[in-house]
Amino acid sequence: MRGINIGYVNKIQVKYNYILIKVNINVPSVLIPKNSLVETTQTGLLNDTVIDITPLKNITVQDIENINVFAKSCAKSLFVCHYDYIKGERGLNYDDLVRAATRISQRFDDPVLFNLVNVLLQNTIYISNEFIELTDIIVDTAILIYDYMYQIFFSQM
Incomplete structure (x- = not known):
């Protein structure tokens, strides 16, 4: 107890x-x-x-x-x-644990699931590359705006 x-x-x-x-x-x-x-x-x-x-x-x-x-x-x-x-x-x-582990391993052994996970990972890599390019464009645009504002404000002084 x-x-x-x-x-x-x-x-x-x-x-x-x-x-x-x-x-x-x-x-x-x-x-x-x-x-x-x-x-x-x-x-x-x-x-x-x-x-x-x-x-x-x-x-x-x-x-x-x-x-x-x-x-x-x-x-x-x-x-x-x-x-x-x-x-x-x-x-x-223990028997329930072995049965549950066997069911889980059988699910991960399924080729359809493996292919879906593979597609998911490829799409994640693609999206992350697109996100990196987008942030590069945003940074370049911010630098251009900063330079333009700098020239406008400091050229008038």
């Missing part, structure tokens, strides 16, 4: 439309808010699968006072109680 190891997966049950995972929390002082984002993600070089629990709301001291996750009164609290369920989602994993 928030990057800290607080427990371990005890049991996994695969059902038709979902997977049920029983998690044992080692630290009794850890309270998991019911309004939390629960995701499975893969980390490390060996693709270790972890369950990330991220609280979505800040908890105040008043919320924590006199809470006992083993009591029947816990059901009305903001926290996950003993033997409660919380719905999770599938998070990021």
